Amino acid sequence: MRTAGKADTRVFKYEYERPGLTVDCVIFGLDLDEEMLKVMLIERDVAPYEGVWAIPGGFVRPGETLIAAATRELEEETGIAGVFLEQLYTFGDPDRDPRGWVVSVAYYALVSPEKHHVHATADARQARWFPVTSLPPLAFDHERIFAAALERIRGKLTYAPIGFELLPQKFTIKQLQKLYEIVLGRKLDNRNFRKKIFAMDVLRELGEMQRGVPHRAARLYKFDERKYRQLIKRGLNFEL
């Protein structure tokens, strides 16, 4: 509860020690042109870790839900808005923050980088995408948070249709395979991939071919909406 403090300072007093509470947002960017998985980082402009790169995030305000705080901090620090954030994990090791006891609820999302205008504002000198394979040193325990998010998203590919909505409306099997390969960070066997994708039975062949490509035009597909929704609901098993 708030109690009267000195002239200019309002102070909150508690009988027991309480943690600071933050949210952090691991935003993955699926770059289909550069064929690269990226992550959004900000350069901190306040202590601690001033000038060091970090996952965007900040303190939860009283009266705010956790998801509202995550959404607000992400937009304030990077300009990224309208993203479906999913809760990842809560990190609470007592020594994770040099300021003292600070617990952080981490969120994650997968987006198309080109759909977001990135610009740093509050508490960040700059915000930009980094390839997940070449990150700078990160503040706090953010390397651990990043690793947990990467593991989650890669694991989810084996039982949920992750990022399918980031493909063009009409796409080739090769493009769908690229999506998997970019997120997983490794090549997959072409023939096996085709077999598994067709076994999932969610694609509809459009009877159209790619146009204006320098290589042999491939067949175009789209997702069968009904089957795709079923797939989201019941999960899938895509052994990789």
Added chain:
Amino acid sequence: MRTAGKADTRVFKYEYERPGLTVDCVIFGLDLDEEMLKVMLIERDVAPYEGVWAIPGGFVRPGETLIAAATRELEEETGIAGVFLEQLYTFGDPDRDPRGWVVSVAYYALVSPEKHHVHATADARQARWFPVTSLPPLAFDHERIFAAALERIRGKLTYAPIGFELLPQKFTIKQLQKLYEIVLGRKLDNRNFRKKIFAMDVLRELGEMQRGVPHRAARLYKFDERKYRQLIKRGLNFEL
């Protein structure tokens, strides 16, 4: 930081409002004899919600990791120890606790009820198992936390071997099917179940039959350790 207070009261003062931080443990009990999924609840003996049933849990102490707090609170309130707790989700809606701003990190586990000696101690009048189908009214937002845990564990059955280690070392297909049916809370088609389980290719037929059963003796199986570990690693897809 701790500052000097009145003679008997130590007080923590902060510039910004801070949340209280709790942990809650949703412990599911797989009762293979009664063929029932249960959940461990405690009757609170302190305000708020004095005399109301709740999920075991309590405040995280400074210097404690979240998992250590969850482990400690679970044992203090129910006597249940040595359980593999997995983090479920963090609940932080501002109005979830009448005491004010309290954020709770929820954990869950699935255990064999008969393997644990349940006895209430701190902050709980009593602790006992309830069938998940007939819960009393719960304190705070614990009905929501319980529902999230149940959904998680049921969802996980479709892509991970949940609770298999709770079966006897040698078991029948019927017993394995019962495990699924108890967790899911519904009957499965026998023939389909057998087909799917054998397709998973993790069972080893022992060439032994059940003994001392009033019905026709069934074949006994055990898990192939190597294949079972692979299954945990790569996940599975058990459409239900």
